[in-house]
Amino acid sequence: MKAFIFDLNGTMVNDMPYHAKAWTRLLNEELHAGFSEDQIKANIYGKNPEVLARLFGEGKFSHDEAEKYSNDKEEQYRLEYKGHMELLPGLKEFLEDAYQAGIPMAIGSAAITANIDFVLDNLNIRHYFKAIVSADDVTHSKPDPETFIKPAKMMGVAPEDCVVFEDVPKGAEAAKNAGMRACILTTTHDPEDFEDRENILGFAADFNDLKIKQLIQT
Incomplete structure (x- = not known):
C-alpha cells in the first residue's frame, strides 16, 4: 500500500x-x-x-x-x-508505525475544517498527515469520490494505491467510486449494512485488528 x-x-x-x-x-x-x-x-x-x-x-x-x-x-x-476525546484503540500506534514506514497519510472527511482541527490539535496528531480534505474543500459529498480523490492528488499517489479507512456505507461507496479499496471500522455500522463489498478489504472493531496492522507490511 x-x-x-x-x-x-x-x-x-x-x-x-x-x-x-x-x-x-x-x-x-x-x-x-x-x-x-x-x-x-x-x-x-x-x-x-x-x-x-x-x-x-x-x-x-x-x-x-x-x-x-x-x-x-x-x-x-x-x-x-x-x-471524552480519544483515538480508536490501536490507532496511535498504527499512525506511528505507518509514519515510520514512510507511508503517506491523509484525511478525507465530511467534517468541517473546525472539527478536524479540533480533533487533530487536541490529540496532537496533525504531524502524521500530508493532506487534509474537509467538507469545506469539496463541492460534492460522499458517495461522490471527490473527498478521497483530492487528498490522493495532494499526496501524489494514484487512487488504486490508496486504502481508505471508513465506517459508513456511503464512505465505502465513495472509496469505490474513487477506485480505492476500503477497510471498514465497525464503530457505527455492522458488516451486513454494507451491501456492496467489491472494494472492501475487511471489517475490524479497531486498529488493533491484525488485518489492519498487516496493511503496513503489504
Missing part, C-alpha cells in the same frame, strides 16, 4: 454518538421536529445543510438559517465531546 486515507468521525474517533446527540438537540429541542433516533442516525451524513434538506425538504431553510443551525450543531458537538 502506498498511501492511507482516513475518514474522521467514527473512523479515527468514535464521536458519532456525540454528533447524534448534538443533532437530536438541534432537531428535536430547538426545531421541535420530533425525529426518531433511527431517523437521525440514518440521515446525519454529508454536509450539515444537506442533512437539513434531507430531513426537512429542500427550501425549508434559507442559506443563512441553514448556516446558523449548522454552526449551532457543531458548537454543541464540540462542547459535548471535548472531555
Whole structure:
C-alpha cells in the first residue's frame, strides 16, 4: 500500500454518538421536529445543510438559517465531546508505525475544517498527515469520490494505491467510486449494512485488528 486515507468521525474517533446527540438537540429541542433516533442516525451524513434538506425538504431553510443551525450543531458537538476525546484503540500506534514506514497519510472527511482541527490539535496528531480534505474543500459529498480523490492528488499517489479507512456505507461507496479499496471500522455500522463489498478489504472493531496492522507490511 502506498498511501492511507482516513475518514474522521467514527473512523479515527468514535464521536458519532456525540454528533447524534448534538443533532437530536438541534432537531428535536430547538426545531421541535420530533425525529426518531433511527431517523437521525440514518440521515446525519454529508454536509450539515444537506442533512437539513434531507430531513426537512429542500427550501425549508434559507442559506443563512441553514448556516446558523449548522454552526449551532457543531458548537454543541464540540462542547459535548471535548472531555471524552480519544483515538480508536490501536490507532496511535498504527499512525506511528505507518509514519515510520514512510507511508503517506491523509484525511478525507465530511467534517468541517473546525472539527478536524479540533480533533487533530487536541490529540496532537496533525504531524502524521500530508493532506487534509474537509467538507469545506469539496463541492460534492460522499458517495461522490471527490473527498478521497483530492487528498490522493495532494499526496501524489494514484487512487488504486490508496486504502481508505471508513465506517459508513456511503464512505465505502465513495472509496469505490474513487477506485480505492476500503477497510471498514465497525464503530457505527455492522458488516451486513454494507451491501456492496467489491472494494472492501475487511471489517475490524479497531486498529488493533491484525488485518489492519498487516496493511503496513503489504
